[in-house]
Amino acid sequence: MNFIFTSRKIIFTIAVIVYFCTALFSVGYFSADEHYQIIEFAGLLDGSSIPADLPWEYEAKIRPSIQPFIAYLVFKVSSLFSVLDPYSKALLLRLLTAISALYVIERFIIEAKNFIDKKNWPLFYILSYFLWFLPFINVRFSSETWSGLFFLAGVSFILKKNKNTYQFLLIGILLGFSFLFRYQIAFAIFGLFCWFIFLSKEKLTHIIICLLGGLIIFSFGILLDYWFYKELTLTSYNYFFVNIIENKASEFGTSPWYYYILSIAFFGILPIGTIILISAIFFVISKREHIFTWAIVPFFLVHCLVPHKEIRFLFPIINFVPFIIVSSYQKLIIKYVKYKKSVWLKVFIIIIISFNITFLYFTTFRSAGNGRSDIVKKIHQLNTKKYLNLFVTNDFYPKYEWILNSKFYEERNASFISLENINFKMLKRVNPDTTNLIILSLNDLEKRNFKDINIKMKEVETTFPKFLFPFFKITNLGDRVFILYKNKKSET
Numbered sequence: 383m384n385f386i387f388t389s390r391k392i393i394f395t396i397a398v399i400v401y402f403c404t405a406l407f408s409v410g411y412f413s414a415d416e417h418y419q420i421i422e423f424a425g426l427l428d429g430s431s432i433p434a435d436l437p438w439e440y441e442a443k444i445r446p447s448i449q450p451f452i453a454y455l456v457f458k459v460s461s462l463f464s465v466l467d468p469y470s471k472a473l474l475l476r477l478l479t480a481i482s483a484l485y486v487i488e489r490f491i492i493e494a495k496n497f498i499d500k501k502n503w504p505l506f507y508i509l510s511y512f513l514w515f516l517p518f519i520n521v522r523f524s525s526e527t528w529s530g531l532f533f534l535a536g537v538s539f540i541l542k543k544n545k546n547t548y549q550f551l552l553i554g555i556l557l558g559f560s561f562l563f564r565y566q567i568a569f570a571i572f573g574l575f576c577w578f579i580f581l582s583k584e585k586l587t588h589i590i591i592c593l594l595g596g597l598i599i600f601s602f603g604i605l606l607d608y609w610f611y612k613e614l615t616l617t618s619y620n621y622f623f624v625n626i627i628e629n630k631a632s633e634f635g636t637s638p639w640y641y642y643i644l645s646i647a648f649f650g651i652l653p654i655g656t657i658i659l660i661s662a663i664f665f666v667i668s669k670r671e672h673i674f675t676w677a678i679v680p681f682f683l684v685h686c687l688v689p690h691k692e693i694r695f696l697f698p699i700i701n702f703v704p705f706i707i708v709s710s711y712q713k714l715i716i717k718y719v720k721y722k723k724s725v726w727l728k729v730f731i732i733i734i735i736s737f738n739i740t741f742l743y744f745t746t747f748r749s750a751g752n753g754r755s756d757i758v759k760k761i762h763q764l765n766t767k768k769y770l771n772l773f774v775t776n777d778f779y780p781k782y783e784w785i786l787n788s789k790f791y792e793e794r795n796a797s798f799i800s801l802e803n804i805n806f807k808m809l810k811r812v813n814p815d816t817t818n819l820i821i822l823s824l825n826d827l828e829k830r831n832f833k834d835i836n837i838k839m840k841e842v843e844t845t846f847p848k849f850l851f852p853f854f855k856i857t858n859l860g861d862r863v864f865i866l867y868k869n870k871k872s873e874t
Contacts, residue, residue, distance in 0.1 A: 390507060394488065397511040401484055404746045405476035405521040409469065410755025413694055416524040421472070421790050423450035427610070428457060431789045444621040446603060447610035448562045449525060452478075468790050469759055475523035479531075483520035486531045486538070487511065487701060493541035494705050499712050509704035514654065514741040516704075519697050522750075529564035530698035532556050533571075540574070540673065550588045554595020560698075561596070562603040565618050567698050570681040571596075577676035631690035641691045642682065649693050653730075653737055658703055661710035668713060674702055757866050760843040761819060762793060764868060768815040770796040775826050820867040824851060824860035839867040 411417040418437050425431030426440075427450065439445050456474050465471060491510055498506050511517075519527055536556035539549055557574070560567050578584040578592075607617050625631040646662070647655040666675050678699050685695050749755040761772070770793060801820070820839060843866040846854070854863045 389504060393504075393507050393511065394484075397484060400512065400742075400746055401480040401517050401521060402477070404517040405473065405480045407747050407749060408476060408518060408521055408745075409472075409749040409759050410751040411524075412518075412522055412750045413524065413692070416522060417788065417790070419445050420449045420523065420525070421453055421475075422788060423447070423610075424453035424457065425789050427451070427454040435789050442620060442624050443607075443611050443615045443617055444624050446525075446562050446565075446617050447607050448559075448603060449523075449528060451606060451610070453523070469762065472523075472790075476521045479523050479527060480521045482531055483527070486535045487520070490534050490538045490701065493538045496541075498705070498708055502708050502712050505711075506704060506708045509707060510701070512738070512742060513704055513707075514738045514745060515650070516700065517742070518745040518750075519700055522697075524694070524697070525564040526694050526697035529560045529567045530701060532560035532563065533567055533698055534701050536560060537574070537673070537677070545588075547588070547591055550591045551595045554592035554597075555599055556595075557592075558596035558599025558603075561618075562599060564698060565621055566685070566695065567681070569684045570677045570699065573676040573678070573680040574673065577673050581671055581673075581676070625690075626688070629689070631688070634690055636689040637691040639686045642686055642693070642696060645691075645693045646696075651737055651741055653734055654741075657707060657734065661707045662703075664710045664714065665706045669709070674706065678702065754845055754864070757821070757843055757845055757864055758791065760866055761796075762791070764817055764819060764842070765793055765796070767817045768795065769813075769817070770794075771799055771816055771818045772796060773799050773801050773818065773820045775801050775822060818869045820869060822865050822867065824854055824863040824865070827865070828855075828860065839869055842866050842868050 419439060422431060422436055423440065423445065426433065426436065433440060453475060456478065457471050460466075460471055460474055465474070487510055491507060495503055495506060520531075521527075533556075536553050539545070539553045539556065542549065545553075557571050561571060575589065575592075578589055604614075604616065608614050611617075643659065646659045649655060650658045662678075665672075666679060669675055681699055682696070685691065749759070761770075801822075845862075845864045851863065854860050
């Protein structure tokens with residue numbers, strides 16, 4: 383028992399290090415909504431933005447204000463300690479998310495491990511923290527991540543034995559917050575309450591108290607939205623009406639009903655993703671009365687039916703994956719015990735572990751958004767003079783202009799100048815008040831011979847490691863890889 387406790391302490395310590403590193407290096411955002419619907423909205427509260435600066439969702443009043451409000455509070459506190467750099471402030475949000483995730487996951491492990499065979503506890507601990515995509519997702523200051531963490535916390539209390547009245551109130555409060563952060567979690571919450579009624583046979587008083595806790599938080603959300611939007615509005619209804627009834631969401635693309643089934647396999651990286659998919663199917667079929675089945679199935683099915691689909695929409699339930707894998711594994715291994723000592727099984731496990739470690743390392747030390755944020759952050763660091771000239775080609779412009787033009791990350795006095803329409807001799811001119819930066823795609827390097835124009839340039843950042851460049855060339859994806867150069871002539 384002491385050995386298990388010590389092992390857990392070691393695993394948790396490593397998890398803290400990994401999550402901290404992921405938060406530190408995961409610059410930028412996985413999805414535009416992670417930034418523009420939260421951080422840019424927070425700018426309205428501190429006066430750095432006006433309504434005209436915000437995307438159309440503000441006018442439609444479809445976004446809850448709780449997360450922009452949290453960001454606003456974090457930025458206010460950080461300003462007291464003279465933390466004003468946008469990248470440092472965004473890091474604080476990721477660290478806050480990482481700390482919350484570590485706490486909630488640990489609480490979930492404590493309660494859920496009672497449903498796992500003792501011999502499989504170490505596997506459950508490790509997967510709960512280190513399944514390769516979990517640290518990346520669990521440091522995101524996104525609505526999906528925060529909704530998922532509150533939902534996981536609520537489920538953790540449901541799993542507790544001998545719950546008292548106050549704990550049912552707390553469950554309702556946690557599920558209420560989960561709903562405020564992302565309304566789609568309502569389908570998983572609905573599944574939980576159905577399980578309460580039909581399977582758990584929970585007392586009516588407990589269910590009412592739970593609903594009361596959720597109603598309190600829902601009311602708090604309405605008041606917060608009233609303060610944010612300056613008028614009484616029901617953002618949850620607005621969200622449903624605009625995206626579903628008016629079908630606004632479909633303007634951003636539609637996918638077939640089976641999109642998520644394929645995405646689980648491919649997003650998870652085929653060997654690991656296939657395990658996740660098979661485990662989930664087996665779990666749902668073999669454990670039809672399990673609380674997780676009742677929560678996950680309605681959530682998943684509704685998302686399959688909605689035309690507009692993105693893999694991030696499944697992130698609120700992503701932390702249940704380790705439990706599902708281990709639970710399915712221990713049941714299958716009993717059924718097929720004769721294969722337990724198979725050489726092929728051992729080889730397969732080694733391959734899976736290797737894949738997981740490789741991609742965990744990659745997501746821990748790389749920025750979000752396909753490396754583009756590394757370029758943008760480097761530009762920010764080099765922008766130390768009065769003027770900034772960004773010399774770009776058509777591959778870059780205007781594809782990435784919107785990243786630099788966000789209010790939060792806006793670079794002062796930055797100008798885009800097309801390399802297609804200038805005399806390259808201009809780049810040799812020295813202006814002590816100007817920083818000149820050149821951005822080229824991998825395709826551009828194939829087209830242009832910069833030695834011929836006698837420009838001495840210093841490579842300072844790339845969107846992907848250079849050892850991957852041959853892959854992008856072979857696959858004709860060179861227009862997605864960018865290299866940032868600083869003209870040595872402009873250095874002082």
